[in-house]
């Protein structure tokens with residue numbers, strides 16, 4: 594009879610010990626596994642080579658110094674040749690697409706798309722692009738509305754950032770081959786005061802490319818479009834067309850921006866779908882996201898400089914260029 598309570602006590606103790614062991618080992622495991630996984634992700638990400646906003650700024654200045662780069666102008670021709678030789682100097686294989694395209698008003702434009710292939714032997718590719726032409730008029734201005742604009746931000750900035758990235762690519766190869774594409778004749782769309790606007794008035798160079806890529810059966814895992822990426826007080830919300838076609842690419846870019854501390858500039862807010870070169874590249878089957886200045890709470894959305902003579906070097910910010918350059922570099926060097 595005296596054995597019974599002792600047996601009970603032993604049994605209870607055994608159960609308690611067993612429970613204690615389970616709880617203890619679970620507690621031990623939890624922080625360890627967390628630590629391990631965060632270490633693994635931290636280890637996985639590569640620190641990209643340092644992007645220089647001074648250098649990107651100088652490339653924008655150089656373009657602006659040629660004068661407005663509206664199609665058919667002598668300054669466009671000179672700048673186009675300079676871009677080609679600059680990219681060639683960075684060791685890229687250059688392919689150009691030169692042809693006539695017809696603008697909304699029947700004007701025949703001499704178009705030149707410039708494609709720079711880095712590590713062309715690689716099958717897996719990423720495409721980075723911008724337009725290099727500038728608007729032939731300042732239809733949103735109140736003065737000199739028929740004169741072409743400097744296009745420091747709208748045209749110059751995307752190209753400036755891509756030239757600086759090209760300089761980095763020439764010294765530091767990526768796992769993926771990278772194609773830098775500078776599209777022509779993006780900004781020849783019908784003026785805002787004219788009626789009968791059609792989205793196909795815009796992006797004539799990328800439309801041409803979408804119909805006839807620089808290589809047969811060309812493919813890339815994804816594309817990133819840079820347009821108006823150097824403005825003072827810029828904002829880069831998530832753009833609607835990009836979300837529609839390539840939300841995973843948007844996630845990739847905005848995640849990287851957050852991790853680099855640029856979450857204030859790369860906003861969570863969304864825009865409506867907009868027409869830009871990425872619309873036609875997406876339709877051609879390469880999922881693409883745009884980084885483009887837009888102010889969701891402002892009339893018209895695009896910055897005040899947009900399609901006016903204020904789109905000049907005074908509006909160019911090295912801080913904005915640095916942020917965009919850092920983010921794109923982080924994305925491509927971690928692919």
Ligand SMILES: [Zn+2]
Pocket residue numbers: 728747780900
């Ligand atoms: Zn524009």
